[in-house]
Amino acid sequence: xxxxxxxxxxxxxxxxxxxxxxxxxxxxxxxxxxxxxxxxxxxxxxxxxxxxxxxxxxxxxxxxxxxxxxxxxxxxxxxxxxxxxxxxxxxxxxxxxxxxxxxxxxxxxxxxxxxxxxxxxxxxxxxxxxxxxxxxxx
Amino acid sequence: xxxxxxxxxxxxxxxxxxxxxxxxxxxxxxxxxxxxxxxxxxxxxxxxxxxxxxxxxxxxxxxxxxxxxxxxxxxxxxxxxxxxxxxxxxxxxxxxxxxxxxxxxx
Numbered sequence: 185x186x187x188x189x190x191x192x193x194x195x196x197x198x199x200x201x202x203x204x205x206x207x208x209x210x211x212x213x214x215x216x217x218x219x220x221x222x223x224x225x226x227x228x229x230x231x232x233x234x235x236x237x238x239x240x241x242x243x244x245x246x247x248x249x250x251x252x253x254x255x256x257x258x259x260x261x262x263x264x265x266x267x268x269x270x271x272x273x274x275x276x277x278x279x280x281x282x283x284x285x286x287x288x289x290x291x292x293x294x295x296x297x298x299x300x301x302x303x304x305x306x307x308x309x310x311x312x313x314x315x316x317x318x319x320x321x322x
Numbered sequence: 323x324x325x326x327x328x329x330x331x332x333x334x335x336x337x338x339x340x341x342x343x344x345x346x347x348x349x350x351x352x353x354x355x356x357x358x359x360x361x362x363x364x365x366x367x368x369x370x371x372x373x374x375x376x377x378x379x380x381x382x383x384x385x386x387x388x389x390x391x392x393x394x395x396x397x398x399x400x401x402x403x404x405x406x407x408x409x410x411x412x413x414x415x416x417x418x419x420x421x422x423x424x425x426x427x428x
Contacts, residue, residue, distance in 0.1 A: 222408070224374075224408040224409075225408070227375065228377055228412070231344070231377050232377060232378055235377070235378075235379070286388070286389065286421065288382040288383075288385045288386055288389075289378075291378045291381060291382075292378045294415070294416060295377075295378055295415060295416065298415045
């Protein structure tokens with residue numbers, strides 16, 4: 185059974201992004217929700233997923249919102265982030281090892297998938313991060 | 323200022339004073355607004371001693387600095403020094419650990 189621990193809806197704007205990430209991290213800390221990710225990795229996955237939703241989903245349109253929820257189910261904490269965008273079809277990202285073709289962008293999803301299991305809804309405007317619980321703080 | 327630029331002959335040292343590189347693009351803006359000729363440097367060194375957080379936007383900024391100084395040249399040596407272990411792991415994850423020379427914090 186999935187139990188919702190935290191939920192929030194915020195406007196997609198540059199100023200609202202860092203406080204939202206801080207509130208989520210504080211919730212993890214205050215409620216002693218320990219995960220297999222360390223503090224840096226947890227902030228990183230929250231940051232990448234929220235930035236993706238605000239930037240690519242809502243195009244930083246302050247009239248659009250993102251919905252964030254944190255829940256727990258069995259051995260995992262689930263973070264769902266939904267934007268008001270049209271969704272997208274995820275394709276494997278083209279990381280290149282060739283310094284001559286280095287792109288500046290397009291690494292966010294690769295980072296997310298490297299640190300946790302990731303799932304999208306059919307439309308592609310809602311991402312769920314599955315973060316494994318751990319008994320003690322890392 | 324969030325970054326200091328210290329040129330010495332054909333070597334440039336950038337010392338980052340911010341604790342986070344996460345999307346404000348201040349390092350790249352400082353570089354672009356400087357009087358430095360990008361093509362004259364054979365090697366670039368970025369000191370990340372103060373940096374405790376870097377995300378994909380920060381990686382984009384580091385790449386922008388690299389591309390700016392490399393220009394049309396085949397290659398450019400870029401060293402990231404005093405890198406936190408977590409940040410070094412991120413460069414490994416995005417397969418850039420072999421593009422830049424990464425020296426961990428002692």
